[in-house]
Amino acid sequence: MGPLIPQEIITGQWDFVIALLIGASFGFILEASGFSSSRNIAGVFYGYNFVVLRVFFTAMIVAMVGLMYFSYFGWIDIDLVFVLPTYLNSMLLGGFIMGLGFVIGGFCPGTSYTAVAIGKIDGIFFAVGTFVGIFIFAEAFPLFEDFYTANDLGPITIGEMLGVSNQIVAFVFSIIAIVAFYVTWLIEKRVRKGMTEYKFE
């Protein structure tokens, strides 16, 4: 059955409508999870709050396992699902810059907009900064185009790279996620001991 647009069940013009609905729900969940507070986000780096890791890891494993079941029931053709091409060098550097932005600014691009939505001044500054960054990147792109496209692995998945099935990857990641939840809970418990603003249950 799915994906709906590549299978021509609905037309490509629905793209924006679906994006709007998903965007609104995503923003709502981000705000409801407390992501509009830069303290929660930066907490990952100081070890007192791992809510970011938990929310994103949960989203990842639920989507992963869900997609696998959808594929098994024939509700989605997994081969038609778009896989982002992997440019190893630029992704490593991009991840580093993003992490730096996280710890300095206290937001990621998505959460900065939830912060703007509830009227946070730091969020507004961050969001404006995002656009300035995008503009500079776009203008200076020819300078580092070679670096950007270097080490192109194409639309590769972890399963393809390791030669194992996607189901095994999903299972292993679920275990890693749950172990990570437990370990981060232990770290939080230890770090928060000396902090007065957190009461730990």
Place this chain on the structure above:
Amino acid sequence: MNRNYLFLAIAMILLAGGLLLVPERHNYQQIKPEKLMWDITQPTRFVTTDQVAKKIIEGDPTLELIDIRPVKDFEAFSLTNAISIPIDSLMSPNYQGYLGIEDMKVVFYGNDDIKADQAWVIAKRMGYKSIYVMEGGLNCWIKTIIRPVEPEETAPLEDFDLYQFRMGASAYFTGAKVEIPDASKSGVKVVRRKKGAAVAGGC
């Protein structure tokens, strides 16, 4: 730790573990049957031998000729720059790189167009675009391009133009000498008309 989290974690592990028991589903990509039916009934997939000859002579870089006959036949005779992909190995992964190249027009040909048409259906079902069949195959090629037949005197002018083109193409492909009519040798024929009877009557 909240007990709910523990239950959720166990549920997640069970669900993820369940994935190990289900078989991996393989989706074979094909075009929809309705679309295939529509395309099969269209004559647009056929290209004439003249069109192919013209493209070869012009050196069109977008033309990709695929000979679907057995390799032995291909080695005995083939069109200029053709690639040999026998029809029984068309689906082999080794040959997929030749199909579906952007902006390339793939033309299948065989001795006639029956096998080439079958190759076209296979390639179409695999989802390739810009694929064609040379109408009449090599038999038609020999008949029209290599040994063109002069049209009758009463044939329309277009047939003579086509014949001229085919003669040129024949010379191009066979390396035969072209007979250029020498204008200096051919004498001017004066046609004398017999005087007819004077027009009688009139206004």
